[in-house]
Amino acid sequence: MIIKIGELAKISDCSVQSIRHYEKEQLLSAKIRSDGNFRLYDQADIERLLFIKHCRSLDLSLGEIRQLLSLNDSPMSQCDDVNQMIEQHIEQVERRIAELTLLNKQLKALRRSCTSKRTVEHCGILKQLNKAVSQNN
Amino acid sequence: MIIKIGELAKISDCSVQSIRHYEKEQLLSAKIRSDGNFRLYDQADIERLLFIKHCRSLDLSLGEIRQLLSLNDSPMSQCDDVNQMIEQHIEQVERRIAELTLLNKQLKALRRSCTSKRTVEHCGILKQLNKAVSQNN
DNA sequence: TATTGACTCTATAGTTACTATAGACTTTAA
DNA sequence: TTAAAGTCTATAGTAACTATAGAGTCAATA
Numbered sequence A, B: 001m002i003i004k005i006g007e008l009a010k011i012s013d014c015s016v017q018s019i020r021h022y023e024k025e026q027l028l029s030a031k032i033r034s035d036g037n038f039r040l041y042d043q044a045d046i047e048r049l050l051f052i053k054h055c056r057s058l059d060l061s062l063g064e065i066r067q068l069l070s071l072n073d074s075p076m077s078q079c080d081d082v083n084q085m086i087e088q089h090i091e092q093v094e095r096r097i098a099e100l101t102l103l104n105k106q107l108k109a110l111r112r113s114c115t116s117k118r119t120v121e122h123c124g125i126l127k128q129l130n131k132a133v134s135q136n137n
Numbered sequence C: 001t002a003t004t005g006a007c008t009c010t011a012t013a014g015t016t017a018c019t020a021t022a023g024a025c026t027t028t029a030a
Numbered sequence D: 001t002t003a004a005a006g007t008c009t010a011t012a013g014t015a016a017c018t019a020t021a022g023a024g025t026c027a028a029t030a
Helices: A005-012 A016-024 A043-057 A062-073 A079-112 A124-136 B005-012 B016-024 B043-057 B062-073 B079-112 B124-136
Strands: A039-041 B039-041
Touching: A005 A016, A005 A039, A005 A043, A016 A043, A043 A062, A043 B124, A062 A079, A062 B124, A079 A124, A079 B079, A079 B124, A124 B043, A124 B062, A124 B079, B005 B016, B005 B039, B005 B043, B016 B043, B043 B062, B062 B079, B079 B124
Parallel strands: none
Antiparallel strands: none
């Protein structure tokens, strides 16, 4: 089965531009073109793109995915490389969660400081933001 | 006290380029320039920049901060506008936390699937990533 | 067969919040 | 006076796309 980019986009739920972007980033290439220079894809390409999408859904960067794909393409390399990348990625995600959790607390404290229909002149939130500012100083 | 951009950068722990960037984005402007066209700042500018930095530490976007500043500059507007923005921002942060928490679970499941020194040919992680792909299909 | 509409092509600009650089000018201290 | 440090504007780069323009291709209808 040979398909053009539009159909690949539908099958993979991925925009046409994203697919072309992945090609530019060397993650996926249409090995052949039609007479009129249209990209043509086969089953293996579909699977490769779904692999990419799955990795993206795990927030892996295109660079990381490129590494995984090349490891996948050369089966003699060490599994540990994959492990290490995933490990680092987990750490990064956990750091970000911790940051956002703290942020969430601060925002909620801020929200509590103003709840009524007052003019900004007396808005607790703005007062808090300004107070924190002068404390910093 | 009148200072130049370098000193403002030091006081506020903000890069010189960031300050110029905030000016371009109309968050902060040097009202006066020296004879040699250097930006000159006063105490009010320092406070305004610290306010901006505090908002940035809460992950508010420059657009949101611009709104807050203009509300702050026109004290007759409604406090509710501020509330609403903070509310939306909290929701956004909480959505992102939920996403990342799910992501973290998936990554840890993935990690469990390969732990030994095998070649990639038998790497559980890559197998898992590929499996998920074919399931999607 | 000609034409229309849908699809595809490349190349470029925009998004966000900056950082980094180049090349020129200004200020300050020795 | 001169050298170093600071500043100026303008531009390009970051990540992972999205959006657009202008031109070419393909399939089906009139």
